[in-house]
Amino acid sequence: MGDSEIYHFLLIDRLEAGFGGADNINAWDAQGWIGGDYNKFWFKTEGEGVQGKSPEDAEIQALYSRTISPFWDFQAGARYDIRPNPERAHAVIGVQGLAPQWFEVDAAAFLSNKGDATFRLEVEYELLLTQRLILQPRAEINAAAQAIPELGLGSGINHSELGLRLRYEIRREFSPYIGVSWKKAWGDTANMARAAGAELQSPTYSCPLGMSDRLAGHQPRQPCTCRGSCRCTRQAPNGKRGNGCRFRLARGTGQS
Amino acid sequence: MAMTAAGPVVARHGPGDHGPGNIGIAEVERNRLGEPGTGLANVGHRVLTYAQLRGVAPVRDRREPSRTIELHLTGNMERYMWSFDGKKFSEVKAPVHFPYGERIRLVLVNDTMMEHPIHLHGMFMELENGQGEHLPRKHTISVKPAERVSLLITADEPGRWAFHCHLLYHMKLGMFRVVEVS
Numbered sequence: 376m377g378d379s380e381i382y383h384f385l386l387i388d389r390l391e392a393g394f395g396g397a398d399n400i401n402a403w404d405a406q407g408w409i410g411g412d413y414n415k416f417w418f419k420t421e422g423e424g425v426q427g428k429s430p431e432d433a434e435i436q437a438l439y440s441r442t443i444s445p446f447w448d449f450q451a452g453a454r455y456d457i458r459p460n461p462e463r464a465h466a467v468i469g470v471q472g473l474a475p476q477w478f479e480v481d482a483a484a485f486l487s488n489k490g491d492a493t494f495r496l497e498v499e500y501e502l503l504l505t506q507r508l509i510l511q512p513r514a515e516i517n518a519a520a521q522a523i524p525e526l527g528l529g530s531g532i533n534h535s536e537l538g539l540r541l542r543y544e545i546r547r548e549f550s551p552y553i554g555v556s557w558k559k560a561w562g563d564t565a566n567m568a569r570a571a572g573a574e575l576q577s578p579t580y581s582c583p584l585g586m587s588d589r590l591a592g593h594q595p596r597q598p599c600t601c602r603g604s605c606r607c608t609r610q611a612p613n614g615k616r617g618n619g620c621r622f623r624l625a626r627g628t629g630q631s
Numbered sequence: 632m633a634m635t636a637a638g639p640v641v642a643r644h645g646p647g648d649h650g651p652g653n654i655g656i657a658e659v660e661r662n663r664l665g666e667p668g669t670g671l672a673n674v675g676h677r678v679l680t681y682a683q684l685r686g687v688a689p690v691r692d693r694r695e696p697s698r699t700i701e702l703h704l705t706g707n708m709e710r711y712m713w714s715f716d717g718k719k720f721s722e723v724k725a726p727v728h729f730p731y732g733e734r735i736r737l738v739l740v741n742d743t744m745m746e747h748p749i750h751l752h753g754m755f756m757e758l759e760n761g762q763g764e765h766l767p768r769k770h771t772i773s774v775k776p777a778e779r780v781s782l783l784i785t786a787d788e789p790g791r792w793a794f795h796c797h798l799l800y801h802m803k804l805g806m807f808r809v810v811e812v813s
Contacts, residue, residue, distance in 0.1 A: 377803040377804065378712075378713075378719040378720050378721050378803065378804045378805030378807075379719075379721045412652070412710055412712050412719070413651070442651045442710070443651065444651050445651050445652075445653065445654045445707050445709060445710070446654075446709055473709065
């Protein structure tokens with residue numbers, strides 16, 4: 376029988392270049408897996424930096440992923456931060472899956488080789504304006520259990536990011552998009568960034584949609600960047616669907 | 632043509648949700664033999680239903696079933712897994728056992744949101760559709776979502792027989808069992 380085959384999946388979810396600001400950001404965010412219905416090797420990588428410079432953040436995760444419920448995977452493994460300096464290695468545990476009402480959720484806790492505990496929550500939603508035109512809000516919150524001064528992080532919530540991307544699926548595997556994102560530092564993290572000097576902070580920029588003024592508030596403002604990019608998925612063979620195809624299933628149009 | 636009313640509730644789903652390989656359960660299980668198949672409720676012509684089928688010859692084996700075997704049709708569209716009772720074929724250790732010579736009642740409950748044509752090799756299934764002694768004989772029965780169907784089988788063909796969803800990609804991904812008559 377073919378019910379134990381090994382499948383693979385690759386999603387380059389974000390591969391983007393900012394435009395319209397003085398110091399534009401390039402970013403990537405990709406993940407993939409290889410495995411069966413219950414056990415998978417899962418990797419994730421993400422990072423970003425100012426265009427023309429080396430990345431400010433770059434990380435890679437290697438995880439074992441176990442199906443624990445119809446919509447959720449438990450994940451455990453390792454994360455390595457190539458940037459920022461000093462480099463860090465982390466142990467990772469987390470859950471990834473689909474919450475009720477079709478919110479895609481990735482929540483993880485990290486324990487670094489310096490004993491620091493940090494947390495990250497990412498939530499995405501896909502609004503199908505048409506079968507091909509998809510609006511995707513995205514939110515990310517990062518937090519730390521303790522201050523990590525050498526990385527410029529305070530305890531508690533340290534960074535949040537909101538994004539809104541509109542993509543057009545030319546094919547299931549290829550979707551250019553345009554969007555806006557807004558990143559904000561909180562509390563001591565913002566104070567440390569401010570103290571570190573303006574040269575570390577990108578100049579304030581109001582994007583054409585005018586969101587930065589309303590959302591950035593009094594904190595040192597990060598650029599609200601307009602991004603143009605593409606989103607690529609690679610589907611497993613035999614019609615086996617990976618996680619990047621959830622919106623179709625969510626609307627029940629792919630039932631067969 | 633008016634919408635056909637849903638068939639009567641005949642059972643409720645027991646405890647358990649069949650694990651990660653299954654997304655939903657039919658909390659209310661209905662007899663839907665009197666309903667047209669999916670997509671045939673509002674067509675402009677007469678539609679034959681399972682309740683209208685009547686065997687030409689009367690049922691030969693009049694014994695009461697000596698045992699009831701219940702299997703649930705399960706799946707996970709999100710992960711694209713298909714199974715019986717939430718277990719793919721490769722996860723099941725033993726065949727479904729029909730003792731040789733016995734009269735078996737096979738109950739199928741569809742916990743998914745689509746029809747599955749379920750096919751038993753080797754022996755006919757007599758569909759309990761209310762036609763008295765003239766139950767129709769089927770080798771494949773299409774089970775509607777949230778439907779509970781009951782079939783009678785005389786286990787008179789020794790050996791191992793395939794039992795599966797006849798949507799072959801469901802079969803291939805695990806909606807398959809071996810029935811052993813011994």
